Amino acid sequence: xxxxxxxxxxxxxxxxxxxxxxxxxxxxxxxxxxxxxxxxxxxxxxxxxxxxxxxxxxxxxxxxxxxxxxxxxxxxxxxxxxxxxxxxxxxxxxxxxxxxxxxxxxxxxxxxxxxxxxxxxxxxxxxxxxxxxxxxxxxxx
Numbered sequence: 388x389x390x391x392x393x394x395x396x397x398x399x400x401x402x403x404x405x406x407x408x409x410x411x412x413x414x415x416x417x418x419x420x421x422x423x424x425x426x427x428x429x430x431x432x433x434x435x436x437x438x439x440x441x442x443x444x445x446x447x448x449x450x451x452x453x454x455x456x457x458x459x460x461x462x463x464x465x466x467x468x469x470x471x472x473x474x475x476x477x478x479x480x481x482x483x484x485x486x487x488x489x490x491x492x493x494x495x496x497x498x499x500x501x502x503x504x505x506x507x508x509x510x511x512x513x514x515x516x517x518x519x520x521x522x523x524x525x526x527x528x
Contacts, residue, residue, distance in 0.1 A: 416441060419461055419528050423447050427455065427500065427522035453478060457524065468492040471524065473500065480521060481505035496526045
């Protein structure tokens, strides 16, 4: 009787060892619906809703004339935060932090788009550049 009980425990343990292992985060990964709107001066505003996976870069907008590429990364975890990135051509643009990427927190964010090329590297200019606001991005998820 003791031998069958040991065999049963061994069988259950071997099933757990042979079954494909998935972390809890993989099981709990569900697409997040992101609603966004982009308004650029002199252009027709546009908006849409996309589904994005946490911790993966998700393309929001890929417009031409002028070229605007907008992407978002939503981080998993207890807080609602993420990162927004932008690329504009032929006229360069960036966010209010003078970079092409900006972090945000909360389920809703409004981010200004400014004219001018993003600063690159780790140096910071000693002179503050005044840059014109040319639009904004609104995000809700």
